[in-house]
Amino acid sequence: MARTVFHVDVNSAFLSWSAVQMLRNGYDTDLRLIPSAIGGDEEKRKGIVLAKSIPAKKYGVITGEPLWQARKKCPELVIVPANYGLYSRMSSLFTEIIDHEFPVWQKYSVDECFIDCTGMEGIRGDPIQSAEALRSEIKERLGFTVSIGVSSCKVLAKMAGELKKPDAVSSIFPYEVEKKLWPLPVDELFMVGRSTARALNLMGISQIGDLAKTDPEIMKKRFGKHGLSIWLYANGIDQEPVVSTMREEPKSCSQSVTLPHDMSCEKDIIPVISRLCAALAYRLRRLGKCCCEVTVFFKDDKFVTVSRQQRLFRPTDISGELFEKTRSLFRLIYDGRPIRALGIGFSALTPKEGCAFTLFDDPANLGRKFAIDAAADSVRSRFGGESLLPASALISPTFEHLKRFEPNEGHIRTVCPF
DNA sequence: TCTGGGGTCCTAGGACCC
DNA sequence: TCTGGGGTCCTAGGACCC
Numbered sequence: 183m184a185r186t187v188f189h190v191d192v193n194s195a196f197l198s199w200s201a202v203q204m205l206r207n208g209y210d211t212d213l214r215l216i217p218s219a220i221g222g223d224e225e226k227r228k229g230i231v232l233a234k235s236i237p238a239k240k241y242g243v244i245t246g247e248p249l250w251q252a253r254k255k256c257p258e259l260v261i262v263p264a265n266y267g268l269y270s271r272m273s274s275l276f277t278e279i280i281d282h283e284f285p286v287w288q289k290y291s292v293d294e295c296f297i298d299c300t301g302m303e304g305i306r307g308d309p310i311q312s313a314e315a316l317r318s319e320i321k322e323r324l325g326f327t328v329s330i331g332v333s334s335c336k337v338l339a340k341m342a343g344e345l346k347k348p349d350a351v352s353s354i355f356p357y358e359v360e361k362k363l364w365p366l367p368v369d370e371l372f373m374v375g376r377s378t379a380r381a382l383n384l385m386g387i388s389q390i391g392d393l394a395k396t397d398p399e400i401m402k403k404r405f406g407k408h409g410l411s412i413w414l415y416a417n418g419i420d421q422e423p424v425v426s427t428m429r430e431e432p433k434s435c436s437q438s439v440t441l442p443h444d445m446s447c448e449k450d451i452i453p454v455i456s457r458l459c460a461a462l463a464y465r466l467r468r469l470g471k472c473c474c475e476v477t478v479f480f481k482d483d484k485f486v487t488v489s490r491q492q493r494l495f496r497p498t499d500i501s502g503e504l505f506e507k508t509r510s511l512f513r514l515i516y517d518g519r520p521i522r523a524l525g526i527g528f529s530a531l532t533p534k535e536g537c538a539f540t541l542f543d544d545p546a547n548l549g550r551k552f553a554i555d556a557a558a559d560s561v562r563s564r565f566g567g568e569s570l571l572p573a574s575a576l577i578s579p580t581f582e583h584l585k586r587f588e589p590n591e592g593h594i595r596t597v598c599p600f
Numbered sequence: 601t602c603t604g605g606g607g608t609c610c611t612a613g614g615a616c617c618c
Numbered sequence: 619t620c621t622g623g624g625g626t627c628c629t630a631g632g633a634c635c636c
Contacts (some may be wrong), residue, residue, distance in 0.1 A: 229602085232603060249602075292636075293636080333609060374634090432607085435607085437606085444601085489629090489630060492628075
């Protein structure tokens with residue numbers, strides 16, 4: 183049976199959400215109607231465009247570009263700092279409406295959902311009517327607009343949503359693929375990024391239709407599995423179901439930071455690793471996971487990334503052990519070059535319940551380590567994730583983005599002696 | 601002092617074993 | 619003075635997404 187799938191995308195999500203909030207707080211200009219952008223902190227070298235208004239787009243401002251460059255294109259650009267706590271709340275309000283109306287839906291990102299509404303015509307009318315009703319309801323109740331793509335599979339629904347923005351419903355049904363999808367530039371196809379687009383252009387493929395008509399064997403030979411996937415997408419073929427889980431189990435977690443200035447001295451860098459580790463280990467424990475593998479990576483002043491990962495002797499979620507491992511890994515790969523950004527990752531996650539000790543573990547010693555982490559975590563859960571830190575980490579840059587996960591706004595700083 | 605941060609997946613090539 | 623080959627596992631780096 184043919185499916186009906188919606189893709190719902192909040193228009194310029196961060197910007198819209200900030201605009202709605204500012205209007206509510208009495209600010210008299212709607213950011214969405216003037217050239218504006220949500221931007222990072224330039225002083226901390228995070229000055230990029232995170233979202234832009236449609237008037238800003240008309241000046242050629244693009245997401246991801248440095249703020250100075252955006253300002254050069256549009257000198258009157260109004261730049262507003264990001265408010266991740268607000269975005270997280272707005273995202274929940276958005277999905278609450280969808281959850282109320284549809285039994286099968288999937289959160290794809292903070293501002294996007296897929297909905298499977300196969301067989302709901304009896305309740306909600308034909309798919310276009312149903313999508314229109316959802317679009318108006320979100321706008322009316324929450325004050326921001328969405329674009330909804332309607333089709334028979336996820337990829338086509340997502341591509342359809344791109345056709346008209348903002349505040350619109352568009353479709354690409356299978357019989358419309360040739361007319362609506364094929365004329366688009368190939369780099370607009372889902373999963374065709376800059377690198378693949380460049381390679382495709384060199385092969386003489388510039389439109390999605392060119393890709394659709396290329397021999398799939400050639401695509402497979404040139405791009406491997408990925409080549410076959412994008413060939414299928416170009417032909418409107420995608421069997422992926424809308425998975426109605428609230429949240430899939432994470433497979434890895436990571437935390438990284440761009441340093442306020444390049445660092446090349448180990449005594450400056452290790453405290454940053456210590457801070458990253460404290461934060462990420464706390465997250466790992468809140469997930470109820472242990473990890474079997476750690477990664478350290480950095481980006482140098484030439485934007486070259488270097489990484490190294492290592493399996494652990496046994497799974498762990500103990501801050502001290504994870505710090506020891508990440509520090510030694512870093513020392514293994516670091517050659518003294520200037521570092522611009524630094525990160526750590528924990529992967530091969532397993533449920534904490536299944537993690538066993540080894541013969542070499544001293545149960546009393548382990549018990550002490552667990553107790554220390556538990557005590558520290560109870561402070562963090564009351565006062566915020568960064569309220570308690572290893573003393574050495576206090577001299578490292580702060581991680582504001584952590585607030586994204588923090589229900590508590592207040593921060594009380596305490597020095598932790600380990 | 602131009603380019604964030606958090607994810608997932610794939611692949612090429614090296615190590616190692618038989 | 620020629621130097622197998624096949625299989626598995628591991629991992630660094632890079633692709634993509636938001």
